[in-house]
Amino acid sequence: MTEEDIIKDARFIFESVQIDKPSDLVAFIERYRKLDEKYNPFWLEPQVYFHDGNLRYICKGDFEMLIDDNTDNPFAEVGLSEMESIVLRSFVMRTSPLYRLDLYENPVPPIVITLCNILDSALNKLPRYMGESLTRACAEDDKSDFQIGEMFIPNYALTTTADMTWVCEEGAQYIITPLKENTRARAIYKVNDTTEKQVTFLRDTPFVVKDIKHPRPNKTEIYFEEVKL
Numbered sequence: 001m002t003e004e005d006i007i008k009d010a011r012f013i014f015e016s017v018q019i020d021k022p023s024d025l026v027a028f029i030e031r032y033r034k035l036d037e038k039y040n041p042f043w044l045e046p047q048v049y050f051h052d053g054n055l056r057y058i059c060k061g062d063f064e065m066l067i068d069d070n071t072d073n074p075f076a077e078v079g080l081s082e083m084e085s086i087v088l089r090s091f092v093m094r095t096s097p098l099y100r101l102d103l104y105e106n107p108v109p110p111i112v113i114t115l116c117n118i119l120d121s122a123l124n125k126l127p128r129y130m131g132e133s134l135t136r137a138c139a140e141d142d143k144s145d146f147q148i149g150e151m152f153i154p155n156y157a158l159t160t161t162a163d164m165t166w167v168c169e170e171g172a173q174y175i176i177t178p179l180k181e182n183t184r185a186r187a188i189y190k191v192n193d194t195t196e197k198q199v200t201f202l203r204d205t206p207f208v209v210k211d212i213k214h215p216r217p218n219k220t221e222i223y224f225e226e227v228k229l
Contacts, residue, residue: 009035010050017111019118022067022086028111033059053104054097055112062095074192075122084122087115091157092188092198101156101203103141119157120203129185129199134160134176137168144172146222152207162189162197170218176207178226185226201226 012031019025036059039048066086075085091099099116101108136159138144146152160176167173178185184202192198211223 006039006048006050009038010052013050013052013055013109013111014107015110017114019083019111019114022082025063025083025086026067029058029063051105052109053112054100055109057095057098058111060094062090062093066090078125078127078191080122080125083118084125087118088122088188089192091119091200092192092194096159099156100141102154116156116203123157123186123188123200123202126186126188127190128183129162129178129187131162131199132177133164134162134174134178134185134199135164135166136160136174136176137166138172138174142172142174144220144222146209146212148209148212150209151227152209152224153204154201155204157203158201158205160185160199160201162187162199168219172220172222174222174224176224176226177210179228182228183226184229205229 013035017024017028019028032055035050036056063086066089073085073089075088080088090096097103098112099119101112101116104112136142143152160174178201184205185199186202188198188200189196206227206229207224208227209222210225213221213223215221
């Protein structure tokens, strides 16, 4: 198989796609899975990369599971459509890296943009977070090299927790003060109650770094305040 073969077969990844109903999403996943199985059999190392960022997370199986059994759906109570419920529920599962737009090359696959737009719509229907503080233990791909006074505007839905006892022993940790009025933080846990007490900020929410502390070696606490748009 040549590079031309790969480009030809993977072209659909970067073509416009319309996802209006679950069957549209399943059709894309099945096509992508066939492509991946063709070029990336389990024994092949290194794997062929399609320059599509985290799109491979679409094959984790979460979407099919949610589509096959959408009965135990807490988000239906707040007026989410079927697609909004499926996307939001996948966001709180293993598929969440799919929605990290900052981890894609240019261009971002159109299906990722479509799913992120559906996620935005779903999050907008959830209750605002009304608490004082939020925190996030940074993952490997999270930005941590900040300066005091720096603006931070993530182009993805930033997930945090309202459980302020959630402290990482090392690495970077965000500590965020949301706006008291009209915050863009949405309290997912108010609808889908889990031990994580998940709260997610809408895409493109602006923050400013107010302080940076190093309470011990290999540990950084970055203090943000949400800023009005």
